[in-house]
Amino acid sequence: MRVSRRSMLAGTAAGVLIPAVGAVAADSAAAAGLTRRITIYAEALPGGLYGYGLEPGKATIPGPLLEVYEGDTVEIELVNLTDQRLSIHPHGVIYDTASDGAPLNASFNNPRETRTYTWKTRTRYEASGGFWMPGSAGYWHYHDHAMGTDHGTGGLARGLYGGLIVRKRGDLLPAKQYTVVFNEMMINHEMAPDTPMFEARLGERVEWxxxxxxxxxxxxxxxGHRWADTRTGMLDGAADNAQIVDNKNLDPGSSFGFQVIAGEGAGPGVWMYHCHVQTHSDGGMVGLFLVRNPDGSLPDGAQDAIDRFKQHGHAGHDMSPDGRTHA
Ligand SMILES: [Cu+2]
Known part of the structure; x- marks a missing residue:
């Protein structure tokens, strides 16, 4: 099985291009309509939390960032290592009721049960009458839909979620990837200053x-960064007049993604990402994007900014001793 270079990165921020079934001689990105098979383990974490992981003992919050190409089919063997009812429910891809992940359709794992869910994707196509139907490409996500309530409210509150990317063939691939989940008053189940600090070097292509x-x-x-309000965050070309944004709604159930060049037009430094609902940013929904110098060194003033951030006040949270660096 082949796994992309990026999947070798440790931690919650690294994407995994789900390996295709069997031996694929050429780059799997070049072939169409592959069936990819992956095993995901749901397990309990300290503090009453739960997570998805690609190996037992490796569960994270968010779960692994999954990537496929339009046209691929994904068979997910979900191994429930917990004593809870749970499931995995995707957004944006195609599935039947058996893979819905909803108790409504009896689509869930009982405690200690293993179950396979099938997600399909497709490229855009011309339906009868000449209408074009959308393909599956986009920045999506997956989450539990069965723990606690029939809507997975307990699973979402305890960490069972992750990002899902469906790419078009030919899409530019980033050097770094960051998953950012706004959930109640938390970012990736943390509050400042324990929220992730994402890092890149000046000029690296990064994907959020x-x-x-x-x-x-x-x-x-x-x-310090702006992006086009398009599927990829990029413009198609010089004549593309798509709106440029640096702020976007992220309400429950919604998702988007974009790529930027780290520090482009802004320079290296420590840049905030945060919820712009003021009571939320003040309440701890803020993290850092550290853009290092091209040689990897810290820009002037960066350590001071990081130290200030560690004083980010809200009651009841310890300062993070390690800066919580997520590459
Ligand atoms: Cu908010």
Missing amino acids: VCVGYGSLPHTFHLH
Whole structure:
């Protein structure tokens, strides 16, 4: 099985291009309509939390960032290592009722049960009458839909979610990927200053996958960077007049993604990303994007900014001793 270079990166921020079944001689990205098979383990984490992981003992919050190409089919063997009812429910891809992940359709794993869910994707196609139907490409996500309630409210509150990317063939691939989940008053189940600090070097192409959950409205804002409000965050060319944004709604169930060049037009430094609902940013929904110098060194003033961030005040949270660096 082949796994992309990026899947070798440790931690919650690294995407995994789901390996195709069997031996694929050429780059799997070049072939169409592959069936990819993956095993995901749901397990309990300390503090009453739960997570999805690609190996037992490796569960994270968010779960692994999954990537496929339009046209691929994904067979997910979900191994439930917990004593809870749970499932996996995707957004944006195609599935039948058996793979819905919803108790409504009896689509869930009982405690300690293993179950396979099948997700399909497709490229855009011309339906009868000449209408074009959309393909599956986009920045999506997956989450539990069965723990606690029939809507998975307990699973979402305890960490069972992750990002899902469906790419078009030919899409530019980033050097770094970050998954950012706004869920109640948390980012990736943490509050400042324990939220992730994402890092890149000046000029690196980085990809953000943003997902919203919970029962609160959110808006995602990134300092120092702008992107096109398109599928990829990029313009098609010089004549593309798509709107440019640096702030976007991230309400429960919604998701989007974009790529930017780290520090492009802004320079290296420490840049905030945060929810722009003021009570939320003040309340701890803020993290850091550290853009290092091209040689990897810290830009002037960066350590001071990081130290200031560690003083980010809200009651009841310890300062993170390690800066919580996520590459
Ligand atoms: Cu918010």
